[in-house]
Amino acid sequence: MYSEYLKRAAELARKIRDADEVVIVSHIDADGITSGSIAARSLERLGKEYRIDFVKQLDEKKIEELKNENPSLVWFTDLGSGMVHLMYGLNAVITDHHVPSATVPEVPLNARKTLTSFFEEVNKSEVLQLNPHLFGKDGAVDISGAGVTYLVARELDLRNIDLSALAIVGAVGDMQDSEALRLTGTNRFILEEANDHGFIKYHIDARFFGRETRPVYKMLQYSSDPILPTLTGDDRACRGFLTRLGIPLKRERWRRWIDLTHEEKKLILSELVKLILSMSYGHELAERLIGEVYELVNEEHGTPLRDAKEFATLLNATGRYMQAEIGFHVCLGDRDKYYKKALSMLNNHRKHLVSSVNIVREIGITKRKYLEYFHAGDRINENIVGIVASMLLNEDKEELPIIAFANSDDGNIKVSVRSPRSLISKGVDFSVIMKEASKKVGGSGGGHNIAAGASIPRGSESEFLDIVEEMIRKQLER
Ligand SMILES: [Mn+2]
Secondary structure, X not given: OOHHHHHHHHHHHHHHHHOOEEEEEEEOOHHHHHHHHHHHHHHHHHOOEEEEEEEOOOOHHHHHHHHHHOOOEEEEEOOOHHHHHHOOOOOEEEEOOOOOOOOOOOOOHHHOOOHHHHHHHHHHOOEEEEOHXXXXXXXXXXXXXXXXXXXXXXXXXXXXXXXXXXXXHHHHHOOOOOOOOOOOOHHHHHHHHHHHOOOEEEEEEEOOOOOOOOEHHHHHHOOEOOEOXXXXXXXXXXXXXXXXXXXXXXXXXXXXXXXXXXXXXXXXXHHHHHHXXXXXXXXXXXXXXXXXXXXXXXXXXXXXXXXXXXXXXXXXXXXXXXXXXXXXXHHOXXXXXXXXXXXXXHHHHHHHXXXXXXXXXXXXOEEOOOOEEEEOOOOOOOOOHHHHHHHHHOOOOOOOOEEEEEEOOOOOEEEEEEOOHHHHHOOOOHHHHHHHHHHHOOOEEEEOOOEEEEEEOOOOHHHHHHHHHHHHHHHHHO
16 A cells, blocks of 8 residues: 555655755644654664755745755655656655656756757756655645655664654644544554554544643633534633642642543533533534544653643744754754743744734634735744644634735735635635745745645735635535
């Protein structure tokens, strides 16, 4: 079942072994940071020189820079597949799970002189990709950037199986467990390997964020998937709820989920199910309370590194503020300077998110027939506007996708879209919509069916919204 993947991974591994020095280029989110770390550690173990560049987005300019630098090999991780058509002349491997633009780079017109020179050129520069889409798999759930990078790493050296835990953090960071409430597809293969070798333990538990680190009442207060009617966002209500159930909030210190007894956990969960159903939020929401969770066995209990989701959030907190290197060092084992820095960034990130959600409430969300949107202008950082959109999406009972605009440093408008699952199962695909709609107004975009983004010229927002809305309508009709 995974033999296609492993065969291609072995081809990429061969190409990596042949290289003298390697430039890794990776994305700044949790999946990108874990991907880059997996690639870096496997190059270290091969004794290869490498450098890593983290980028927010892989654009034409970056590819041109790489072509001018002309390193012996570029290893793109968690990005690159969408830009293959521009990579002619570059010697590269790509381990990515985003929708590929092409499988081979396009030969520029001026290079198509004769058939002979064409073949010479093609042989000189080669781009090899490992991407689930090439095997007909859905890159949003089957495997993450860190996962495909891991498959190559384990072909390079079996010691790299210890990097399987990072591959799980990457997958969870990209929310690949969120639909089935467990990892599926090729992620499962990696998970079992990580479990067999004692790096990851998995079990069914509450899916709340912060089981390892937050006081239980705070964990409930901040719950956004699922949203807890009358509890989410209300500190006093959450304390009251636990007290009524006879669950002490504090012993020597605030009790976390991991400090509770089995009976206490069971009681809380069954009361939450009752609460959700009694408020007629439906069993689908209630079912999201429980799912598979992933523990990094070699990390300390009570730290964000112990739980895959918390680990991913820690990494995201570094990347969102353009400090992905800090997360990178944590992935590679730093528990001192970089780890402390990452923890303080996570703390600031949380405060920043809360205030950003409040800003959107102030600005207001505009509802249209097929979507809703807000424009944050300069008031929300373009790098977190997508998370803010996800947080608000979970509040919505109407099942409309949410489109967020923010001013970007580069003078354009950053667009993030987050969609309810129900729309995706009806055939809506925002990777296509973002790509095509942004192109029509002179921008660029892409991503996944359920979460995508774009960059569009300032002033084109309303035209862009019209095009997006029309495309949603058409995709729903089909
Ligand atoms: Mn990814």
